[in-house]
Amino acid sequence: MKILITGADGFIGSHLSEMLIKKNFDVRLLIQYNSNGNLGNLENSKYISNKNIVFGDIRDQEFCNNLTKEVNIIFNLAALIAIPYSYQAISSYIDTNVIGTMNLCNSALKNNIDYFYQISTSEVYGSAQYVPIDELHPLKPQSPYSASKIASDNIALSYFYSFNLPVSVIRPFNNYGPRQSLRAVIPTIITQIALGSKKIKLGKTDTSRDFNFVEDTANFFIEIIGNEKLIGQTINFGTGNEVKVFDIAKKIMQIMNCNIDIELDENRLRPENSEVSRLCCDNSLMKSLVDFQHQYNIDSGLKKTVEWFQDNKEVFTNKFDIYNK
Ligand SMILES: NC(=O)c1ccc[n+]([C@@H]2O[C@H](COP(=O)([O-])OP(=O)(O)OC[C@H]3O[C@@H](n4cnc5c(N)ncnc54)[C@H](O)[C@@H]3O)[C@@H](O)[C@H]2O)c1
Incomplete structure (x- = not known):
């Protein structure tokens, strides 16, 4: 079982990648292409080796088609995430977050992926209209970043409804921890x-x-691997506090x-x-579908x-x- 992590060089992706390797999963780590061969947040990691790493860019369809060959599971964490920069560079956010996700969905279909985990964000809800926020809360794009994530979640879900791609949208509330x-x-x-x-x-x-410690988030992602009940679902991930x-x-x-x-x-x-x-997260759907407890307050x-x-x-x-x- 091979697991592809896009955005492995990022904050959450680096923790997820290291944890999967420590647990002996077979991983392919996508690092965004750069001419220095810089591994981002994995630069000094003692867990990764050359054989796990691929440099590239999810904005390129042909590249994604090759990247996902012989892959069973995809965690899509590659994204532009800074809200202030999203005011200045909107089309970059659309290219990476929306087109990039669509490219990965196309490739996932072509290569018969078993599970596609689209990593969303609580920013898609905008300011809480009621608390705690459940998955039925209206979506309100209060920034171009949020709009691009609403679009990417929906592109991924549309591949579930239209083409049976086994997509789950996982929606973490804020994360924090080492390397952020x-x-x-x-x-x-x-x-x-x-x-x-x-x-x-x-x-x-x-x-x-509602802050999640990043190790809890990475552990949660590992816990959901292969959970059939999540296919076609959108689920919040947060502490409830x-x-x-x-x-x-x-x-x-x-x-x-x-x-x-x-x-x-x-x-x-x-x-x-x-x-x-x-x-503030309503995590009751998550708790009903996944046996998981946060380890950190x-x-x-x-x-x-x-x-x-x-x-x-x-x-x-x-x-x-x-x-x-
Ligand atoms: N950090 C949070 O608090 C938080 C909360 C909820 C959801 N999320 C979501 O989790 C995911 C990861 O967030 P993060 O905090 O680790 O962000 P991050 O910026 O640290 O990581 C994102 C990674 O994506 C990579 N990337 C960007 N454009 C790319 C491209 N075109 N091709 C390939 N790779 C590309 C970057 O190199 C970067 O390392 C994002 O989807 C984000 O929306 C983050």
Whole structure:
């Protein structure tokens, strides 16, 4: 059984790839082509070897057709995900997230894939119209990123309805943990404190999110492999607990033994109607279909994340002092 992970070089993909290898699964890891042979988040991984790796790009249909030969299972995590950049480069998001997903679906059909896991995001719901958010909550594209993910989920599902491609749309709420981009809220708080900032610059702090520790997410993805009940389904993945950004900052300060003022950085504000103010997951469908318990709560996950950034200072020291969109 060969498992293809697209976006293996990314934050979540790198954790999933390493965990699958540790559990002796046979994997093919797609790393986005670059001329330096850089493996992204897998660059220093002791688990991967040359034989697992393919460099390429999901925007190319012919490439995807070859990539998926002799593959049984696909986890599609390749995507452009930064919301601020999606305001500036909309067609890139459509090309990668929508056309890229369509290419993979075409290839999956051609190569008779057994399971196609399309990785969605809670951003597709927009600000909660009710909580907790179940899978029937309206979809509201409050950013081009969200719109592109709504489209990619629906393209994948249309291949299930139209051509019987065994698609499952898995919809994680926010993730955090080791190796996350410095742009994301938790790494930005940790690294500003670690660099000795006098004030922590943040965007809105009264927004709330349902945070999954990335190892839980990767374990969940492994748990669902081969689950027939998920075919044709869209399922949320979240803890059911929401935390405000302000409270996350306070928790991190406590772990890092400091008490620093928080300052509004206008640069980090999204346009008012684009700001997603509240996300909290109803995970009852997930719990009814999959036997899974999160291993981390927000406190234990934050502690592990802080420790990782403290042990890997090279990822954030000597970076330009700009907000990395
Ligand atoms: N990070 C989160 O909080 C979160 C939450 C919910 C859902 N998700 C979803 O999980 C998936 C992975 O997110 P992540 O946080 O690991 O993001 P990431 O940016 O770290 O990883 C995405 C990877 O996709 C690769 N990629 C981009 N364009 C590509 C292309 N054209 N061809 C091949 N590869 C390409 C990039 O190299 C990158 O490594 C995404 O689909 C995202 O929408 C993320």
